[in-house]
Amino acid sequence: MELIRIQKIIADSGYCSRRKAEEYIQRGKVKVNGHPVKLGDKAGAKDEITICGERLYRPKKKNKIYLMLNKPRGYVTTVSDELDRKCVMDLLDGIEERVYPVGRLDKNSEGLLLFTNDGSFANTIMHPSKHIAKTYRVTVRPDINDEQLITMSSGMEIDGHRTQPAVINVVSKEPGRVVLLMTIKEGRNRQIRKMCEGVGLEVARLRRISIGPVKLGMLKPGTYRELTAEELRALRNAAGDN
DSSP: OOOHHHHHHHHHHSSHHHHHHHHHTTTOEEEEEEEEOOOOOEEEETEEETTEEEEOOOOOOOOOOOOOOOOOOBBBBSSOOTTOOOOOOOOEEEEEEEOEEOOOOOOOOOEEEEESSSSSHHHHHHHGGGOOOOOEEEEEEEOOOOHHHHHHHOOOOETEOOOOEEEEEEEEEEEEEEEEEEEEEEEEOOHHHHHHHTTTTTEEEEEEETTEEETTTOOTTTOOEEOOOOOHHHHHHHHTOO
């Protein structure tokens, strides 16, 4: 019988995140077959797990799905929208299992977006402590100078918090238009746009082209495909989830 770490079982069940499960374990709120457990303990499929006295519902094993989508502009990153706007889920024709986005892109942004039904995987990729790099191709107006580049690269204050250092390269310059490659290791709401706006730049186009080692490549806008085994392994390695 395969034994799995208890915090992973709890996260996979959808009860809470792995981090929260670890907190429950440390506080003595988790029991297996009536006995308190500690971090690192494992359990099997037939073991009864309770949290705060409540029996954990462990859904039957389902096929785990990992997708990448090239999100076009004009779609919101939600499962449904009360304002009846176009949702990214509308683009996932043919996917019968219920999946959900890993992270988000705002309505006017485009590019690489991941989807899964694996809660543990999603939590691993999104957790701020993992510092998984995300790279964006950003078109700004009107022009950029060294001072603006240094400010954004070294870290700047947005929404009352200082950003971590970013890697920014100028790809091309034309009159009134500059294309940048910007790589950040955090994922605050509209962070790239706010960084650019904070130094007086207008964002004309923003496209995410990679998440960690996974690249958007030639995937056409509005289409999706499954992640390969190699891409999944590389993402997990990047997150230190070996």
